Structures are given as C-alpha cells and as structure tokens.
Amino acid sequence: MKAADFRYERPASVADALALLGDEDRDAAPLAGGQSLMPMMNFRLAQPGTLVDLSALDELRGIKRDGEVLRIGAMTRYVELVRSDLVAECVPLLALALPHIAHAAVRNRGTIGGSVALADPAAEMPALLLALDAEITVQSPTGTKTHAATDFFLGMYDTALEEGELVTEIAIPVAAETDRFSFYELARRHGDYAMAGVAVARRDGSHRIAFFSISDRALRATGAEAVLDAGGGVQEAVAALSELPFAGDLNAGEATKQHLSGVVLTRALEAL
Amino acid sequence: MSDTANISVTVNGETTAAAVPVRQNLVDFLRNTLGLTGSHVGCEHGVCGACTLEVDGAMVRGCLMLAVQADGAQITTVEGYGDRAEALRAAFVEHNALQCGYCTPGMMASALEYVEAGGQADRAAIREHLSGNYCRCTGYQSIVDAVCDVIEGESA
Ligand SMILES: Cc1cc2nc3c(=O)[nH]c(=O)nc-3n(C[C@H](O)[C@H](O)[C@H](O)COP(=O)(O)OP(=O)(O)OC[C@H]3O[C@@H](n4cnc5c(N)ncnc54)[C@H](O)[C@@H]3O)c2cc1C
Numbered sequence: 001m002k003a004a005d006f007r008y009e010r011p012a013s014v015a016d017a018l019a020l021l022g023d024e025d026r027d028a029a030p031l032a033g034g035q036s037l038m039p040m041m042n043f044r045l046a047q048p049g050t051l052v053d054l055s056a057l058d059e060l061r062g063i064k065r066d067g068e069v070l071r072i073g074a075m076t077r078y079v080e081l082v083r084s085d086l087v088a089e090c091v092p093l094l095a096l097a098l099p100h101i102a103h104a105a106v107r108n109r110g111t112i113g114g115s116v117a118l119a120d121p122a123a124e125m126p127a128l129l130l131a132l133d134a135e136i137t138v139q140s141p142t143g144t145k146t147h148a149a150t151d152f153f154l155g156m157y158d159t160a161l162e163e164g165e166l167v168t169e170i171a172i173p174v175a176a177e178t179d180r181f182s183f184y185e186l187a188r189r190h191g192d193y194a195m196a197g198v199a200v201a202r203r204d205g206s207h208r209i210a211f212f213s214i215s216d217r218a219l220r221a222t223g224a225e226a227v228l229d230a231g232g233g234v235q236e237a238v239a240a241l242s243e244l245p246f247a248g249d250l251n252a253g254e255a256t257k258q259h260l261s262g263v264v265l266t267r268a269l270e271a272l
Numbered sequence: 273m274s275d276t277a278n279i280s281v282t283v284n285g286e287t288t289a290a291a292v293p294v295r296q297n298l299v300d301f302l303r304n305t306l307g308l309t310g311s312h313v314g315c316e317h318g319v320c321g322a323c324t325l326e327v328d329g330a331m332v333r334g335c336l337m338l339a340v341q342a343d344g345a346q347i348t349t350v351e352g353y354g355d356r357a358e359a360l361r362a363a364f365v366e367h368n369a370l371q372c373g374y375c376t377p378g379m380m381a382s383a384l385e386y387v388e389a390g391g392q393a394d395r396a397a398i399r400e401h402l403s404g405n406y407c408r409c410t411g412y413q414s415i416v417d418a419v420c421d422v423i424e425g426e427s428a
C-alpha cells in the first residue's frame with residue numbers, strides 16, 4: 001500500500017523542527033531514517049499530518065569522544081556506527097551488536113535516535129543502552145532533559161519522550177580495558193528482528209544484563225545480575241530469569257520466550 | 273490534492289527536474305515518472321529488497337525513501353550500473369543466479385555493494401550481506417556462487 005497524504009517539511013535547525021512539532025494543528029511526526037516510520041505509513045498504521053524530515057539537521061549527526069563518554073547524535077546512521085573506529089574502541093559492545101541490527105540497506109539509512117524513540121520491544125538498541133548504562137538527551141522548545149536509559153523505555157513503543165520532544169543525543173560511558181562484553185541473539189534470518197536476545201556487560205566484577213524481544217520492552221535482569229555479582233554460576237543466573245515479565249509475540253509464546261532467554265544468556269555468558 | 277514539491281535528481285548520470293507528490297516514494301517516482309522499471313516493488317515495507325538501489329553511494333530501500341528526500345541526490349539503478357556490474361552480470365548469467373528475475377535488480381545492488389566494499393569470498397559473509405534480499409526462485413546457492421566467483425576472479 002501507499003502512504004496516506006501528508007505535508008512535508010525539512011527544517012534547517014532543531015529549533016525550527018521543534019516549532020513544527022509543537023504546532024498542534026499540524027499533527028506532525030519526526031522522520032529520521034524512515035526505516036520503521038515509512039513501513040508504518042505505507043501500511044497506514046501511521047498517518048501523520050505533517051512529516052518533519054530531520055535529515056538536514058547536521059547538528060544531530062556525529063560521533064565524538066568527550067572525556068569518558070562517547071556522544072552520538074540522534075541522526076547518526078547505523079552504517080556510520082558500524083564504520084566508526086571510535087565506536088569500536090570506546091563501546092565494543094555496540095560494535096559486536098551492530099551487524100545484527102537489520103540488513104545493510106536498512107543500516108544505510110536507519111538512525112540510532114529513531115530506534116531509541118521508537119522503542120520496539122524486539123530492537124537491539126534499547127537493550128544495548130540499558131546494558132551500557134547510557135543516557136538519552138531530549139530537547140523540547142523549553143529546554144533539554146537527560147534520561148538514564150533505565151528510566152526511558154517504559155513499555156511497547158512507549159518511552160519517557162513527550163509529545164513534541166526530539167531525541168538529540170545518546171551518551172555512552174567509554175569502556176575500560178578490563179570491561180567485558182557479550183551479545184547473543186537468535187533470529188530466523190540474519191538481520192531480522194530477533195526471537196530473543198541479550199547484551200551483557202561486566203565492569204569490576206559487576207554485571208549488567210539486558211534482554212530484548214522477550215517482553216513488551218527491553219529489560220534488565222537484575223536478579224541474574226545479582227547472582228553473577230555474588231559469584232554464582234550460569235545455571236543459577238538462568239534460574240533467576242523466571243522473575244521477568246515474559247510476553248509472547250508473533251514469533252513465539254511466553255513459555256518459548258522464557259526458554260530462549262535461558263539459551264541466549266547461557267551462550268552470551270560462555271563468550272564473556 | 274496531494275502536496276507537491278520540486279526536485280532535481282541525477283539518475284544514471286542524467287539530471288532531471290520534476291514536481292513530485294510528497295507522498296510518492298522514490299522507487300515509484302523512478303518507475304512511473306521516469307519509466308525506469310528495472311527497480312522492482314514487492315512488499316513496500318522494507319522486507320523483500322526488490323527495490324534496493326543506490327542513492328549517493330549507498331544502497332537503500334527505494335520504497336522507504338520519499339522522492340522528495342532525493343532532491344539533489346545522485347541515484348543509480350540497475351539500468352545504470354554499467355561497467356561497474358559487468359563481472360556480476362556475467363557471473364549471474366553463468367551460474368543461473370536468476371530465474372524469474374524479480375529479485376535480481378535488488379540482489380545486484382546488494383551484491384555490488386559487497387564486492388565494491390572489498391568483501392571476501394566467504395559464503396557466510398555473503399549470505400549475511402544479502403540477507404535483506406528475498407529470492408523466491410533460486411534458493412540463493414547460485415547467487416552466492418556468482419558473487420564468490422566475481423570476488424575470486426578479481427583477486428586472481
Ligand atoms: C527489513 C527491516 C528489518 C529491520 N530489522 C531490525 C532489527 O533487526 N533490529 C532493529 O532494531 N531494527 C530493525 N529494523 C528497524 C530499523 O532499525 C529502523 O531504522 C529503526 O528502528 C528506526 O530508525 P529510523 O531512523 O529509521 O527511524 P524512523 O523510522 O524515521 O522513525 C521511527 C520513529 O521514531 C520517531 N523518531 C525518529 N527520530 C526521532 C527523534 N530524533 N526524536 C524523536 N522521535 C524520533 C519517528 O517519528 C517514528 O515514530 C528493521 C527495519 C526493516 C525495514
């Protein structure tokens with residue numbers, strides 16, 4: 001199907017974009033890479049009155065190191081992250097996971113900010129940001145706010161982002177040499193949304209474990225983290241997953257999701 | 273009436289100006305307005321890869337980009353790969369890497385990106401790179417054979 005009609009704007013500044021998004025008569029939506037929004041519009045699941053194309057906002061693009069944080073602009077494309085030496089050096093977990101996010105042609109346009117704003121429960125990025133203890137900066141006409149990733153993803157396609165706000169930046173702590181990371185997902189076809197997946201980070205003996213595609217949102221497994229922090233083994237950590245609010249989707253039911261969570265965690269920990 | 277916008281694009285080396293409905297996607301503009309029907313349209317939601325074409329040096333889904341977003345861009349479609357894809361075309365023919373041909377324009381685009389980026393003749397890596405392109409006929413084996421051949425031929 002084709003998208004319903006809309007008006008199209010390509011503002012030249014974030015301030016102009018926010019003004020368009022804040023105009024209630026327009027019923028406007030931001031367009032980033034379009035790799036999720038365009039399919040939704042073609043299916044008429046989304047019918048914004050005005051599309052506010054963010055592609056001219058160079059101020060939202062780029063990857064830079066700022067002391068012990070890596071700052072990534074919301075409009076930075078996956079392909080730029082894949083090719084970035086800074087990402088490989090400062091956030092090895094991202095480098096491990098990026099090849100699993102969609103297909104090359106989708107990565108050529110899809111953006112990190114689009115994935116964060118969308119909060120698809122099957123997407124890798126929200127879980128990666130939970131495991132990495134990242135921060136998400138959003139901007140509204142009245143100012144700028146920063147959310148911890150742990151407070152940002154609230155439910156299925158639901159985030160702390162308010163109407164008319166834009167995600168502008170993702171800040172990720174730079175990894176220390178002794179940090180260890182692991183990533184594992186099960187997908188029917190490489191690049192498809194996973195049936196279950198997990199990202200693990202270990203820093204100074206402390207673990208962060210975040211799952212995706214097992215519930216209505218990306219989730220930390222704090223019970224399993226505590227088991228590992230206390231020196232427990234893989235089996236014990238897997239047993240601790242039973243506390244998570246598993247939810248089925250088109251791929252698999254709740255029981256299968258729970259089973260697969262144990263599988264992906266086991267494989268990720270073996271590789272840690 | 274749909275909103276329209278004036279764009280100027282360079283397609284396969286030729287610059288064209290046009291007024292496009294803003295809701296029109298890029299692949300429909302190329303097919304219906306410019307008559308370049310080489311790029312195919314399957315799913316219109318980014319999954320099948322039949323519409324994959326090159327915009328400013330990157331292979332993208334023609335169904336997930338609006339024509340208005342291509343204003344000022346350099347676009348290359350299967351009609352325009354020319355010498356760049358000569359070896360791939362020959363290998364596709366030699367290996368029977370197409371049957372109905374529906375997936376072929378997108379498959380060529382993705383394969384070309386892989387080869388030009390210096391991809392290795394590694395079957396798993398090739399399959400990974402082509403994972404976003406469905407083929408309902410060949411079973412992929414012959415397509416991977418063709419891409420391997422091109423890479424091995426170039427390094428020989
Ligand atoms: C075939 C296919 C396979 C895919 N597989 C995967 C996969 O395996 N894993 C995965 O994670 N994703 C996958 N995706 C989705 C892809 O990664 C998307 O690109 C991504 O989720 C959204 O990024 P985008 O830049 O395209 O955003 P858009 O599609 O442009 O926008 C998504 C949503 O976020 C809003 N938005 C965008 N940017 C901002 C911003 N800066 N501030 C506020 N709101 C904003 C938009 O209004 C829209 O609601 C797949 C897509 C396709 C087509």
Ligand code: FES
Pocket residue numbers: 312313314315316317318319320321322323324333334335336
């Ligand atoms: S038609 Fe564009 S990916 Fe299927």
Ligand code: FES
Pocket residue numbers: 369370371372373374375376406407408409410
């Ligand atoms: S040759 Fe028919 S779909 Fe690939």
